[in-house]
Amino acid sequence: MQNNPVPQNEMERIISLSDYDIDYTAFQDQFKDLAKLAAKVAGTEVSLVNLIDTFTQWTITNHGLEIDQMPRDQSVCQYTIATENPFEVKDLQSDDRFKDKFYVVDEPKLRYYYGIPLRTEGGHNLGALCVLDKDLKSLSPEKIELLKIIADEIVNRLNAQKMITGLKTKLHDANESKKKVAHDIRGPLGGIIGLAQVISEQGKENEIDEVLEFINLIQRSGRSLLELADEILTTSKPVRDLKANEFNLLIFKDKLEKLYMPQAISKNIKFTVTTSVNSATIPFAKNKLLQITGNLISNAMKFTPREGLVTVDLSLKVEETRNILQINVTDTGVGLDQAGIDNIMGGIKTSTDGTGGEAGYGFGLALVKHLIDSLQGTLHIYSQPGQGANFEVILPQAP
Structure with a gap:
């Protein structure tokens, strides 16, 4: 069986990709101009911008070929991300690694490939910019530099x-801090005003003019601050529309179906993806959720035979001081023994x-555990060999 290439820094690479927290369905327009420009520069029919996670090559924008994703082990770009340099295949049809791939055997029957790693300053290849054509090509050094x-x-x-x-996340956090400060100062201010009122009433009985004047100043200042706190709270009422860094269960469900149904x-x-009805529209932070859940889904499909079943159950439990997001990914696959769970x-x-x-790269579930830990969440695995598996993820959320 053919060995699939894996970058030497693969764990660090997929962690770096997860830090971008990318919704693979949301970038088509942002990179469309660059994909078209790359095809024009290279003189090819096709240009793709691909990001590659543990299991899947995601085409976040395309020119000349309608494609959204393919298994990583079927892609040519998996070779591109395994090197620091561009990767070229002069003729896909005569290369043993690619001659049987669906995009070579069937339409569009591609022959030429040239890919350039999308490399971060930290040295991690997130994916590749690639140009492809049905005909054989040769790129000049000038064109290659432009593609870079x-x-x-x-x-x-x-x-x-x-x-x-x-920045949006920090702005949201700052707004939450502002509301907390306003809540925190209202209590002491109310106490000050109440105490001042008591002293003021006693002062009237004793006719202490200086004390009365001083206490009146305390009352006016306290009321002014209390009104300010009320104003802060009034202008900071929660907005139920989803922010850029939020999902609700309905949106989350829709994203997962679009990404993984193919x-x-x-x-x-x-x-199938199901959600709890009573909390389906309550917002929660979407940070790393697609990476965590997507890896679990891809892993479940990888180890589930044809005609099998993979289900995702999403629920949000609303509590007084926090909310709890629970994600259950269940399959009817080969299952795990205790040693596998422990690993x-x-x-x-x-x-x-x-x-x-499907090729195994070995990093998907290690990444999932890393991301869950970074969010102060917990992972539970329930499985036995031959009886499928249930991965339960519990993530605390702000109320």
């Missing part, structure tokens, strides 16, 4: 999007090929 510039601009835009998302159809697996819980990478011959 375009690839750098793609990384720059990804970094800019990451910064914008971070994988289920490809393997003839029944895939996952210990963050140890293991590699096993899937039931359909």
Whole structure:
């Protein structure tokens, strides 16, 4: 069986990709101009911007070929991200690694490939900018340099999007802090005003003019601050519309179905996503949720045979001081023994090929455990060999 290439820094690479917290369905317009420019520069019919996670190559924008995703082990770009340099295949039809792939055997019957890693400053290849054609091609050094510039601009835009998302999160946190401060000062201020009122009434009985004047000043100042706190709270009432850094269960469900239903159809697996009804529209932070849940879904499909079942159950439990997001990914696959569960819980990478011959890279569940820990969440695994598996993720959320 063919060995699939894996970058030497693969764990660090997929952690770096997860830090961008990318919704793979949301970038088509942002990179459309660069994909078109790359095709024009290279003189090819097709140009793709691909990001590659543990299981899947996600095409976040395309030119000349309608494609959204493919299994990582079927892609040419998996070779591009395993090197620091561009990767070229002069003729896909005569290369043993690619001659049997669906995009070579069937339409569009591609022959030429040239890919440039999308490399971060930290040295992590998030994916690749690639140009492809049905005919054989040869790129001049000048064209290659222009393609490298375009690839750098793609990384720059990804970094800019990451910064914008971070700023929005900080702005949201600052607003929450403002509301907390307002709540915190209202209690003491109310106490001060009440105490001042008592002293003021006693002062009237004793006719202490200086004390009365001083106490009156305290009352006026206290009321002024209390009114200010009320104003802060009034202008900071929660907005129920979703912010850029939020999902609700309905949106989360829709994203998962759009991203992973094609994988289920490809393997003839029944895939369903359900949500709790009573909390379906309550917002929660979307930070790393697609990366965590997506890896669990892809892993479940990998180890579930054809005609099998993969279900995702999403629920949000509303509590007084916090909310609890629970994600259950259940499959009818080959299951795990206790040693396998212990490896996952210990963050140890293991590699096993899937039931359909899918390549195992061994980093997906290790990444899931890393991300859950970083969010102060918990992971539970319930499984026995031959009886499927249930991965339960519990993540605390702000109320």
